[in-house]
Amino acid sequence: MGNSKYLGLYLLAPAGVFVFLFFLAPVILTAVFGFTNMSTATGISGGSYVASQSSMLALRDRYGLDDISEQLTTVRYTIDEEGLAAALEAGADPATVNELGDTFLGQSYETRRDVERAIKTLNARPSSVRAIKAIAGQFERSVANTRYETEDEILGAIAEFGIELTETESAAIIDVTYTGWVFTTQNFKTMFSLPDTKKTMINTLFYVFTTLILFNVGFALVLAISTHYMDSGPAGFFRSVWLLPRITPPVLYVLMWKWLAWDSGFLSVMLEPLGFEPRNWMLDSPTNAWTFIILINGMVGASMGMLIFSSAIKAIPEALFHASEVDGATRRQQIWHIIMPQLRWPILFITSYQTLSLLTSFEYILLATDGGPGGATEVWALTTYLKALSNYGGALQYGYGAALSLVLVVIGITLSLIYLKVFNFKDLTAKPKIE
Amino acid sequence: MTLNKKMLAALVTTSMLALGTGAAFAEDYTISVWSGGSGPNDNYRIDAIALAATLLEQEAAVRGEELNITIEGKPFTQWDEFKQAVTLAAEAGTAPNIVVAGHEDIASWAQSGLIVPIEDYVDLDAWPINDIYPNLMDISSFNGEVWGLPQDAESRPFFFWKDHMRGIGYTDAQIDALPAMIASGEYTLANVLEDAKKIQDAGLVEEGHGFYPRVSNGPDYWQFYTSFGGTIENDDGKLVFDRAAMTAFYQFFVDAVDLGVTGKNHIGTPWDQWYSEVANGQAGLWHGGTWHYARYTGKEGLDDFFGNIQFALIPGGGDNGQANTLTHPLVYLLTEQEDETATEIAAQLVAIASEPRINALHAIKSAHLGISMSESSVGLYSGDRWAREATERLLPHATAMPNNVSFGQYWEVMWGGLEASWTGQKSVEDAINDVETELRAALGDKIVIQ
Numbered sequence: 001m002g003n004s005k006y007l008g009l010y011l012l013a014p015a016g017v018f019v020f021l022f023f024l025a026p027v028i029l030t031a032v033f034g035f036t037n038m039s040t041a042t043g044i045s046g047g048s049y050v051a052s053q054s055s056m057l058a059l060r061d062r063y064g065l066d067d068i069s070e071q072l073t074t075v076r077y078t079i080d081e082e083g084l085a086a087a088l089e090a091g092a093d094p095a096t097v098n099e100l101g102d103t104f105l106g107q108s109y110e111t112r113r114d115v116e117r118a119i120k121t122l123n124a125r126p127s128s129v130r131a132i133k134a135i136a137g138q139f140e141r142s143v144a145n146t147r148y149e150t151e152d153e154i155l156g157a158i159a160e161f162g163i164e165l166t167e168t169e170s171a172a173i174i175d176v177t178y179t180g181w182v183f184t185t186q187n188f189k190t191m192f193s194l195p196d197t198k199k200t201m202i203n204t205l206f207y208v209f210t211t212l213i214l215f216n217v218g219f220a221l222v223l224a225i226s227t228h229y230m231d232s233g234p235a236g237f238f239r240s241v242w243l244l245p246r247i248t249p250p251v252l253y254v255l256m257w258k259w260l261a262w263d264s265g266f267l268s269v270m271l272e273p274l275g276f277e278p279r280n281w282m283l284d285s286p287t288n289a290w291t292f293i294i295l296i297n298g299m300v301g302a303s304m305g306m307l308i309f310s311s312a313i314k315a316i317p318e319a320l321f322h323a324s325e326v327d328g329a330t331r332r333q334q335i336w337h338i339i340m341p342q343l344r345w346p347i348l349f350i351t352s353y354q355t356l357s358l359l360t361s362f363e364y365i366l367l368a369t370d371g372g373p374g375g376a377t378e379v380w381a382l383t384t385y386l387k388a389l390s391n392y393g394g395a396l397q398y399g400y401g402a403a404l405s406l407v408l409v410v411i412g413i414t415l416s417l418i419y420l421k422v423f424n425f426k427d428l429t430a431k432p433k434i435e
Numbered sequence: 436m437t438l439n440k441k442m443l444a445a446l447v448t449t450s451m452l453a454l455g456t457g458a459a460f461a462e463d464y465t466i467s468v469w470s471g472g473s474g475p476n477d478n479y480r481i482d483a484i485a486l487a488a489t490l491l492e493q494e495a496a497v498r499g500e501e502l503n504i505t506i507e508g509k510p511f512t513q514w515d516e517f518k519q520a521v522t523l524a525a526e527a528g529t530a531p532n533i534v535v536a537g538h539e540d541i542a543s544w545a546q547s548g549l550i551v552p553i554e555d556y557v558d559l560d561a562w563p564i565n566d567i568y569p570n571l572m573d574i575s576s577f578n579g580e581v582w583g584l585p586q587d588a589e590s591r592p593f594f595f596w597k598d599h600m601r602g603i604g605y606t607d608a609q610i611d612a613l614p615a616m617i618a619s620g621e622y623t624l625a626n627v628l629e630d631a632k633k634i635q636d637a638g639l640v641e642e643g644h645g646f647y648p649r650v651s652n653g654p655d656y657w658q659f660y661t662s663f664g665g666t667i668e669n670d671d672g673k674l675v676f677d678r679a680a681m682t683a684f685y686q687f688f689v690d691a692v693d694l695g696v697t698g699k700n701h702i703g704t705p706w707d708q709w710y711s712e713v714a715n716g717q718a719g720l721w722h723g724g725t726w727h728y729a730r731y732t733g734k735e736g737l738d739d740f741f742g743n744i745q746f747a748l749i750p751g752g753g754d755n756g757q758a759n760t761l762t763h764p765l766v767y768l769l770t771e772q773e774d775e776t777a778t779e780i781a782a783q784l785v786a787i788a789s790e791p792r793i794n795a796l797h798a799i800k801s802a803h804l805g806i807s808m809s810e811s812s813v814g815l816y817s818g819d820r821w822a823r824e825a826t827e828r829l830l831p832h833a834t835a836m837p838n839n840v841s842f843g844q845y846w847e848v849m850w851g852g853l854e855a856s857w858t859g860q861k862s863v864e865d866a867i868n869d870v871e872t873e874l875r876a877a878l879g880d881k882i883v884i885q
Contacts, residue, residue, distance in 0.1 A: 039543070040518075040522050040543045040544070040547060040843070041542070041543035041546045041547050041840045041841075042546070042547060043525075043526065043547035043548060043549065044526045045526060047547075047548070048548060050546075052546075052578040052579075053578040053579055053672065054542075054546075054578055054672060054839075054840065057671065057672055057673070061880060062880065075579075112554075113554075113559060113560070116558070116560070117560065120560075129556070129557060129558045129561075130556070130779055132558070133555060133556075144579075145578060145579065145580055147548065179546050179547065179548065189876070190876040190877055193872065193876045194869075194872065194873055194876060195868075195869045195872060195873075196851075196869065196873070262705075264708075277642070279700070280698075280700050280703070280704075283700040283703055284699075284700055286860070369703075370703070372700075372702065372703055372854070372858065373699070373700050373702075373703075373854075373858035373859075373860065374854045374855040374856070374857065374858030374859070374860035374861070375851060375854065375855055375860060376858070376860050389519055390515045390516070390519050391515055391518075391843070391847050392514055392515050392651075392652045392653075392846070392847070392850070393539075393842070393843030393844065393846040393847045394514070394515070394518035394522070394537075394539075394540055394543070394843050395543065395841075395842075395843025395844045395846070395847060396518070396519065396522055397844070
């Protein structure tokens with residue numbers, strides 16, 4: 001087959017599509033969104049141009065264009081021939097239009113409500129509210145509060161109503177009336193100028209590395225090695241027990257921790273006779289909160305390392321252990337000289353994998369402390385979630401959230417590269433001497 | 436106006452055609468309604484729309500038309516998940532026809548085009564809309580347009596457990612005089628801390644239960660900023676960060692913690708526990724909302740509300756501020772939809788649901804306040820002591836949060852600072868400095884810092 005050298009590529013193509021769609025595209029989009037001011041108020045899908053009171057306020061404050069702002073904000077409705085013709089063309093009842101012209105031609109109004117009131121006095125008034133509003137709309141002679149889809153439309157409308165603009169003025173109007181998002185580097189400026197950013201970063205690093213060293217790698221090693229020296233029955237039971245936190249639904253799992261720590265919970269009840277005031281043990285102080293968060297995450301995280309390390313230990317030829325025992329090696333020497341060297345690769349894997357997953361994981365923190373007390377346990381991923389997707393005020397800042405996650409992506413990649421260097425990836429993957 | 440002229444022309448043409456041909460064929464509509472912050476007592480936020488649908492169908496039948504409306508309701512108990520769901524659904528093009536949201540959502544949703552002004556679809560001069568309290572109509576407006584119709588009104592009172600007040604030496608007459616003393620500024624937040632401490636020292640309530648505030652973020656906290664003379668928005672429509680008022684407000688809660696009358700980790704206390712405690716005399720002084728009445732006397736089993744609890748405005752903070760309360764009306768909003776006719780039907784349903792008799796069902800069941808003048812003449816409403824007294828004592832003093840695009844961000848920053856100082860993570864001064872830095876960075880010229 002002449003094409004056989006491309007066969008591999010063909011076979012990989014579907015996977016490539018998925019990698020692109022689900023891994024690369026989100027990162028690229030995050031990077032793009034990170035440089036925008038996208039939020040609830042701007043929407044995601046684009047904006048329009050509206051000369052509203054607030055945009056006119058901005059025109060005054062930012063550009064000093066008081067006169068134009070005044071002119072554009074003024075709503076005007078005039079009953080004129082043009083409007084009457086347009087109403088007829090739009091299908092309004094000729095009787096209504098004629099009576100309207102006869103009675104009110106030349107009159108001007110400040111609000112549509114006034115025009116509607118005028119129409120409602122007619123004998124031939126339309127019966128539906130919608131038809132009255134449609135006729136009233138034909139007499140609007142100002143741009144205030146109308147949504148225009150393009151720059152040209154709004155500028156055209158302004159010109160049509162007899163307001164002449166210079167180029168700078170037009171640009172200013174476009175700037176303040178646009179309701180959609182724009183590209184900006186403001187997110188990063190804001191991020192670096194905020195005092196809480198540094199604290200959140202320190203929190204994140206503390207959370208990731210403490211959990212990682214104590215539990216995801218450290219305790220996992222202890223579990224794997226200790227179960228290795230047990231009989232297979234108890235060892236299996238012991239490992240299964242440690243898998244329980246991982247297979248419990250997170251909400252339930254955290255709820256159990258909360259019951260343990262509430263001021264009327266298990267800990268308070270048990271400790272009260274010993275002279276400790278009942279309190280919410282989890283949120284009592286930052287130290288307590290961190291202890292709980294690391295325990296909650298660590299109990300879940302340790303099981304994965306335990307499984308990987310246990311299977312790696314299982315893969316060590318038994319003969320090595322027997323031989324070392326014949327040579328009089330102690331358990332400690334076995335661990336140090338036989339097990340640990342064989343675990344280098346799994347430890348690298350667990351370390352980098354768990355670093356990345358801890359960096360982005362916030363669900364247990366969200367459920368347990370929600371970053372409290374007072375933001376003491378707020379980590380980067382949680383801040384991102386709260387800013388971009390969930391907050392009480394409903395001001396979701398997609399752009400700022402994306403900028404925050406972009407930082408996580410950069411940290412993740414940097415740490416992975418450092419790990420590869422530290423663990424000497426090349427050595428680990430040296431070509432086997434025997435083919 | 437949101438409708439552009441072409442659309443209007445098309446609409447008129449179709450409606451004229453429809454009228455001209457005397458269309459007698461059946462029309463089927465499915466109208467979806469999502470309501471936020473809605474507990475079990477708030478079912479009429481959605482059920483009122485269903486009632487309205489029945490009426491609208493019958494009106495159509497009288498005109499000889501067949502109209503079938505199916506209402507699909509979805510209540511959300513939490514605000515954050517509701518706001519997230521609405522915004523994301525709208526971006527995906529699957530927003531519900533009607534949302535029952537806080538009025539403060541109008542600004543950003545209006546700007547992004549998520550909602551359309553209800554004034555484009557209903558006659559503001561017609562009953563029942565012309566009977567709705569004008570200040571509530573203002574709260575439902577933004578940039579000079581009426582975007583929604585008020586769904587309810589409420590206010591957020593300060594509460595005292597009468598027995599505990601007696602326990603520290605108040606006579607019944609003094610307890611009865613409290614609301615007036617608070618309104619006139621004689622009884623201030625300083626007295627609150629003093630009395631809370633006395634109640635606690637007398638062993639009437641546990642440590643940290645003397646003054647027992649709301650356990651999570653909420654509009655309530657702006658009241659304390661107002662108590663110390665803070666303004667949220669100026670006449671120009673710009674947000675205002677009043678450093679002195681915000682400092683005094685944070686300091687008040689820090690003082691409460693230092694005195695031991697409020698817990699350092701009070702925020703985050705489970706709501707169920709909180710309700711059960713305040714409704715059963717386990718707290719001295721606290722604050723809440725008019726709708727708490729329904730919960731205390733309902734689920735929590737408090738038989739004699741008026742015999743056990745005194746209610747009043749939130750006390751002022753001293754010389755600069757004043758006693759106040761906040762009303763946070765929910766509003767019926769219409770979302771931008773492809774099908775304009777469905778939006779028009781939705782608008783009519785909202786208008787009918789605002790009729791006094793229907794709205795009173797919600798007001799009384801959920802212990803909210805009425806939205807219109809004639810609602811107080813509806814038997815169900817006027818016969819309810821709580822609705823009557825709360826309306827009289829609180830509503831005239833009620834302020835509301837502003838409809839401002841950047842307010843949500845300001846709110847989050849304010850809360851972050853309060854939480855940090857309350858829990859002792861930052862000193863009040865540091866918290867205020869950080870809040871100021873963040874507001875400057877995030878809101879720039881949209882906020883006046885004074």
